[in-house]
Amino acid sequence: MKSHLLRPVYVVLGIIAAILIFRMLYVPKDFGVHERGYMYGWYRKGNEQEWKAVSIKYMTTEYCKDCHADKISMITKTPHAVIPCENCHGPAREHPSDPPKLSIDKSRNQCLRCHYPLPYPTSGRANIRGIDPEKHNPDIECAMCHNPHKPGLGG
Amino acid sequence: MFSRREFLKNTIKGAAGLALPLTALELITPEMILALKQDSAKTRWVFLIDTYKCVGCGFCVKACKTENEIPYDANVTRTWVERYVVTKDGRLYADSPKGARDGFTTNKIDLGLGNYKDIKKEEINKAFFVPKLCNQCENPPCVQVCPVGATYQTADGVVLVDRKWCIGCGYCIMACPYGVRFFHPVYNTAEKCNFCYHRISKGMKTACVEACPFGARKIGNIKDPNDPVTVTILTERVSVLKSEYGTKPQVYYIGLSEEVR
Structure with a gap:
């Protein structure tokens, strides 16, 4: 066969080889199929450690x-x-x-998370005593009168 | 030269060969089948939520955002709490302002676009809160659609996202029937609840479980028959979200209602 016919074949083979070599260098060794099989477990194993290393x-x-x-x-x-x-x-x-x-966090909102009255039956919220924040001393922090560690008055 | 008979014969053979799927050529050994049947993992993390106990304080959302470094003021969160109110005239109202990061401190339902609906106590038939988080499905559709192998399921059942590998195509965000995935505003990669993988793998509980004052959230190992969460799931009436999708979600709810989507 004449060389001008083979030339594009060499170019294509060269491109394929380059892609394979790049893939070999770029894809880490621990990338592959793991415990959950190909459908759910095709990943880089080292990433599990990266997630475990997040600070508490x-x-x-x-x-x-x-x-x-x-x-x-x-x-x-x-x-x-x-x-x-x-x-x-x-x-x-x-x-x-x-x-x-x-x-x-001494904000009024912090206390209202539980103590804004929401009378929702079947929710534990209905059993918590609430106050109307617009009428119950609206301008001061709750902790001025209620010690959060001992929330009755005079605590 | 080909005869017509030979040509037709070869054509049929070739077509039949092409139609044969490649998987049919794979040799399946008895060991492979055994490995598929016997699940050797000793841990399978599951979650249990008691909606009767939830008061909608939102401490779980606050703790989760801090623990998992999700930008606090961005309107994205790995877990959130929804409020459902059904009125006597049969209407359903649901909201979750900022994912309930600051709790529910008004009886006005956030209808979106700056509209609010004030519902009086006398109008309410039923009302409750539903915390939501990643269901860590046994058949996670979000993992199936990932084209690059950036999201995956660990041997103990948690679905994780590899931030270095994620190309941000967003397929998984579209694929999740529960809407738990979003783009992380800093890393620009897919983000989701991972049951605080850094905590549970050290024997701790998730940040949301620790933050809940009322015990509405619990995490457990369903492979351990003595785990209180396993006992509850196996012996009490629990349900899951959107079971019709076949994803086998592993977040179990006590007191789920038809209205919850």
Whole structure:
């Protein structure tokens, strides 16, 4: 066969080889079919580790109880015992090193999440005492009168 | 030279050969069938939501956004809480302002486009809250449609997204019948709830479960017969969302109602 006929064949073969070599270098070794089979488990295995390495921000009340036992013993005697510390104080992360001080959400909206009265039957919300935020001391923070750790008046 | 008879014979053979699917040529060994039948995984994460207990405080949404680094003020979230109100005249109202990140602090239903509907107590027949999150389906349609292998299911049943591999085509966002996927505003890749994979793989509970003051959310391992979540799912009346899609969702609900979509 004449060479001018073979030339495009070489070009095509060259392109295919280049694509295969690029794919070999670009696609990581751990990319392939894993436990859930080809339909659901065709992926880069290393990504599982990347997700596991995400930092934990919420450390839960267990983490707080050793240093802040006084606050916890106070709140556990009240209906607010069910509320985790970090819901109002923000994520502890690596407190006390980072951040050294936690914020406190004292906004009225924070309390209204539960204490805005929504009389919905079949929802636990109906059993929580609520206030009308437009009539009940609208200009001041709730914590001025109610200690969130001991929410009755004069706490 | 071909005879006409030979030509026709070869044509039929060729057509039959082309019609034979490639999979039919794959040799299936008994080991492969066994491996398909025996699920060796010791863990299969599932979720249980008690809608009677949910009060719509939205602490779960707040915790999830912080824990999983979802931009706080962007109107996207991995989990959200929906409010359903059915009035005495048979109308259904549902809303989830900002995904209930700040809870439900008004009885006005957000109808969208700045319209609100004030519903009086006397008009309500039934009303309740429904938390939503990724169902980590046993047959996840979002994974099937991914053209690049960027989203996948782990051996313990959680569907993850590989941010390095995702090309942002959005097929998975369209494919999810539950609408749990969205584009991450920072990474511009598909984003979804992954049951806080970094927490559950270290023996902790998800951020939303920890934040819920009322125990409305629970996570468990359905392969463990002593897990309280497994016991509830196996012995009590639970239901799932949109079972008609055949996705086998693994978020179970107590007290789901027909109105919930």
